[in-house]
Amino acid sequence: MKHTVVLIPGDGIGPEVADAARLVLDAAGADIEWVERYAGLAAVERGATETLPAETIDAIRSHRVALKGPCTTPIGEGFTSVNVALRKRLALFGAVRPVRSMDGVPTRYSDPGVDIVVIRENTEGLYAGIENQITPGVVTSLKVVTEEASRRIARFALDYAVTRGRRKVTVLHKANIMKLGDGLFVRCCRDEAAAYEGRVEYEERIIDAGSMGIVQRPEDFDVLLCENLYGDVMSDLCAGLVGGLGVTPGANFGSDHYAVFEAVHGSAPDIAGQDVANPLALIMSGVMLLRHLCSATGDANCGEAADRIRAAYSQCLVEGEKTRDLGGSLGTRAFAEAVARRVEVLA
Numbered sequence: 001m002k003h004t005v006v007l008i009p010g011d012g013i014g015p016e017v018a019d020a021a022r023l024v025l026d027a028a029g030a031d032i033e034w035v036e037r038y039a040g041l042a043a044v045e046r047g048a049t050e051t052l053p054a055e056t057i058d059a060i061r062s063h064r065v066a067l068k069g070p071c072t073t074p075i076g077e078g079f080t081s082v083n084v085a086l087r088k089r090l091a092l093f094g095a096v097r098p099v100r101s102m103d104g105v106p107t108r109y110s111d112p113g114v115d116i117v118v119i120r121e122n123t124e125g126l127y128a129g130i131e132n133q134i135t136p137g138v139v140t141s142l143k144v145v146t147e148e149a150s151r152r153i154a155r156f157a158l159d160y161a162v163t164r165g166r167r168k169v170t171v172l173h174k175a176n177i178m179k180l181g182d183g184l185f186v187r188c189c190r191d192e193a194a195a196y197e198g199r200v201e202y203e204e205r206i207i208d209a210g211s212m213g214i215v216q217r218p219e220d221f222d223v224l225l226c227e228n229l230y231g232d233v234m235s236d237l238c239a240g241l242v243g244g245l246g247v248t249p250g251a252n253f254g255s256d257h258y259a260v261f262e263a264v265h266g267s268a269p270d271i272a273g274q275d276v277a278n279p280l281a282l283i284m285s286g287v288m289l290l291r292h293l294c295s296a297t298g299d300a301n302c303g304e305a306a307d308r309i310r311a312a313y314s315q316c317l318v319e320g321e322k323t324r325d326l327g328g329s330l331g332t333r334a335f336a337e338a339v340a341r342r343v344e345v346l347a
């Protein structure tokens with residue numbers, strides 16, 4: 001079965017890791033036709049008048065699935081985040097970021113190992129982008145919390161946990177201080193969790209103590225349910241437990257059946273264009289994409305391709321074929337070629 005997937009290379013290391021991911025997915029034998037579209041500075045450099053051109057959004061609307069590289073957002077000035085805008089425009093309200101210890105990537109948490117999934121609300125919170133300068137030196141940033149979006153992400157996380165056989169959902173919040181905003185979020189989660197009683201354990205933790213708990217005993221945590229900002233921070237914190245941003249994939253899902261797969265990391269301008277970025281997080285996001293295609297279309301070939309890629313990169317890591325961030329010496333392209341070679345042997 002042929003699948004059409006939108007490929008957005010993005011900025012910084014994006015084009016390098018996107019090329020690498022495409023090489024590996026093609027080698028795995030999934031029948032994918034790539035439709036390349038641009039977003040971020042890359043779009044503007046190609047003559048677009050906006051960082052999120054309509055043709056990029058339209059392509060995702062027609063093909064429903066995209067693999068996306070990171071897009072740069074200037075700090076403290078300039079245009080607003082393309083990533084946040086894309087998630088809002090397509091109502092991709094739920095981010096799923098699995099964080100697992102991997103053989104061949106030893107960390108101080110390898111024993112007993114980490115297996116956490118961060119689920120992040122993608123459309124509101126402080127990322128609503130409503131900021132005002134009241135007077136020079138005084139600024140307000142509004143945090144938006146709605147019952148509809150809070151219930152929606154709670155059901156999404158609880159369903160995810162139940163269908164994947166996970167044991168527990170932990171809501172991280174600061175409702176002791178933000179009694180109305182985080183208070184509403186927690187109340188919605190608690191209400192929705194009541195309908196899942198007996199199928200998955202549910203708990204709530206205040207985020208500061210919860211963060212300490214995660215770095216002290218990550219094995220106590222399973223699925224983390226977070227509003228937007230907390231989910232963003234927790235994704236990188238958890239990535240740090242298993243080897244960093246080079247090994248943490250992600251996916252954004254919405255109610256209109258669109259899905260955009262992207263690594264947790266950003267455009268890493270400090271290493272862009274040097275062939276040193278680790279493409280594994282985007283390759284792993286590609287594996288999530290293949291599993292999604294398999295369950296959405298029933299195409300078992302995609303599931304088998306996903307299994308082969310996972311086996312291939314695991315072999316590479318165990319045998320020391322790694323990029324620099326994981327203590328290896330391979331460049332971006334050489335690592336992708338090593339995975340692709342093993343994928344072809346496994347085929």
Ligand code: NAI
Nearest residue numbers: 070071072073083245246264265266267268271277278325
């Ligand atoms: P970053 O994730 O780009 O980089 C943080 C650190 O991790 C850097 O030292 C970088 O070299 C390293 N790193 C990241 N990915 C790596 C990889 N694949 N292999 C090896 N090392 C890697 O975060 P930063 O520096 O805060 O953001 C840079 C830009 O990316 C900003 O404009 C930010 O807005 C954007 N960004 C975009 C995201 C997206 O498109 N989804 C997500 C996060 C940030």
